[in-house]
Amino acid sequence: MKTFRSARLAIGIAILFAGPCLAADPATLNWKSVPTKTVTLFYPGQSTYQWLRSSGHPGAAVVTGGGACLTCHKGTEEKLGNKLVKANPLEPTPVEGKTGVIQLSFQIAYDNENAYFRAQWKTRNPYPGDAHPFVRFDGKEWKTYGFPKLDAVVQKGEQPGIYEDRFSIMIDDGGVPAFANQGCWLTCHNGARDNPKFATRAEVEANPLYQALKQSDVRKYLPSTRTDADASWDKGKSPDEIAKIKAASGFLDLMQWRAHRSNPVGMADDGYVLEYRLGDAGGNPFGSNVDPKTHQPRFMYDEKKVGKKALTTDDLRKMPTALIRDQNAVPFDPNAGWKTGDLIPEYVLNKDGAKGSGADNKNVKGVWKDGMWTVVWVRPLKLTNPDDKGLNEGKVYNFSFAVHDDNITTRGHHVSFPITVGFGVKAAVEATKLK
Ligand code: HEC
Incomplete structure (x- = not known):
């Protein structure tokens, strides 16, 4: 009986070390065994939900019908980013020296407990934006x-100009209509900070939805939470209706690794987008x-x-x-x-300031070296919190990425078109299963 047990243990250890080895510390994972996907992130200017559906955008009819950006914009990221980053109708306040595109290298692996993300990109500046x-x-x-x-x-x-660098991941599990086709553009609206028709503090504070939220500015939100066809910021549904959308999984996960406000305590924040950009229950670090x-x-x-x-x-x-x-x-x-x-x-x-669902990303580390950030991230699988999109084997998710580079916030980031990520299933990016 004793030998049988130790033989089992020996086999167990052998299995543990056979594949790309890992456990709690993703920095020790053999990332060379995990394929790298290069995603071109581009500067979007003020290409809001409302602009994309306006006569100013040649693709308006298809976008209004829920069609995919990539029907017409496949491979055009460089062209879009390099144009939009300079003064143009969608960029009234260009930032000198800003790059139009950022190449993001993304890797993803998983085992029975966690997903492991690794992201790398070059910064514009010869120092980390921390x-x-x-x-x-x-x-x-x-x-x-x-x-x-x-x-x-x-x-x-x-x-x-002083503001932290960031790397953000947005995740949809199919619960948000059109996200697979239009990605983060569903969340970007007129009225928000740095966008057209900016809503003043007084206007926002006079609005019932924002009063219920106790918020005084417009941030990301989903069109499903508004009552009119144009998904206007000030036409919010009632808190009851919004709660129903959330319960039916009609929200997006949005997590941000922050070079100043989360990385020094080895974390990324954990939030979600529904009627506003909200934090998961349990707070922030x-x-x-x-x-x-x-x-x-x-x-x-x-x-x-x-x-x-x-x-x-x-x-x-x-x-x-x-x-x-x-x-x-x-x-x-x-x-x-x-x-x-x-x-x-x-x-x-304060690392202990985030608890429960807000502390799901508590093993995330970014290191800046030779002009490049490398961020390695542990995301537990199978989360069942009401404000998370639980990642599960056998499923495909729509991911969307953003990098905030060179002292910028709001729409000053570089973004990706949506991309499918599969765990044990076919997708544009297939997560590598660790043995
Ligand atoms: C039916 C085709 C079509 C679809 C679908 C479409 N677009 Fe466009 N879009 C165009 C065309 C054509 C232009 C004009 C500039 C060009 O040719 O790139 C354009 C221009 C733009 C511009 C401004 C670039 C500039 O030159 O000023 C942005 C930004 C943009 N589209 C984003 C999007 C996004 C985001 C989506 C998805 C939500 C989308 N488009 C869907 C056809 C389309």
Whole structure:
């Protein structure tokens, strides 16, 4: 009996090491054994849901009928991106030096517990975009320092462009009509930040749907949550109707690896898109570091760990800047002798701040080297949370990717057309089963 058991154990270990070896640490996976798919991400400008269906777009009739972008745009990513990134009717505020396309290398594997993603792309800048806006002491008060490059204050040269790099994955399991054909363009609408017909804070706060959400800006949403044919931001369905769509799986998973706000604690956030861009239950690994009452930071750097309580502009792009609770942060001391120009991050990280469904992506690590990010990501399979798309063997999913590069947010990212990913089934990208 004893020998039988140890023989079984020996076979078990042999099986474990036979295939591409892995376990909890995806960095040790033999990624060379997993095929790489290169996806061309392109700059989309203001090609919103509403523009795509307007007379300005020659493909409007097909798009309105739910048809696929790739019917007409197959292989045109470079042409689209290089045109849209410069001043043109769909880009009123071009960013100098921005690239039109980014080549994303994507690999995916899985075993019985997890899916493993690996993504690589080159950054425009010769440094990792791991800094994020700060608050700066001006001698009297702490004020935001650094903004994304589409913002007017950066375009006018009044503020530096500072914003984290990101890699995002959107997943549909067939529950969102037309996503397989039109991908993330279903979620991008007039009224949103940096898009046409921008909805002001006052307008948004006067709208019943946004009042119910307690939100003051328009972000991604799905057309199914609106009542009119044009899927207008202000024509929201009732919370009851929206809850029914969610229960019927009519939402998208949207997870973002963030170079400043999640990577330093080895995570990606976990969210979803339905009537808004929402976070999964359980929260995020990051939160505001600004006290809304005093307008002062809540935490500062731990001098013993960082060598100083605050940074200055000389430190930027030379060192990691994340402020992390229980690691390099201590409660803010208003009487610490602050000097004009002192910088403290506007966000503070806390790995334990994300729990439950919000903490599903708790083993994600990005490393920047020689001009390139490599992000390796563990996503548990078979998730059953009501805000996740559980990945399962034998199924095909529609993925859509985005990279935020060079200090940008909102639509300033590079995006992909939707692409099918299969687990043990035929698809454009077939996940490699680990033995
Ligand atoms: C029936 C064909 C057709 C379909 C379907 C279609 N388009 Fe187009 N689209 C065109 C044509 C033709 C143009 C004009 C420019 C060109 O030839 O590339 C265009 C232009 C564009 C432009 C502006 C580029 C420029 O030159 O200013 C964008 C952005 C765009 N399409 C995105 C999309 C997206 C996203 C989808 C899917 C939701 C889509 N299109 C579906 C035919 C189509």
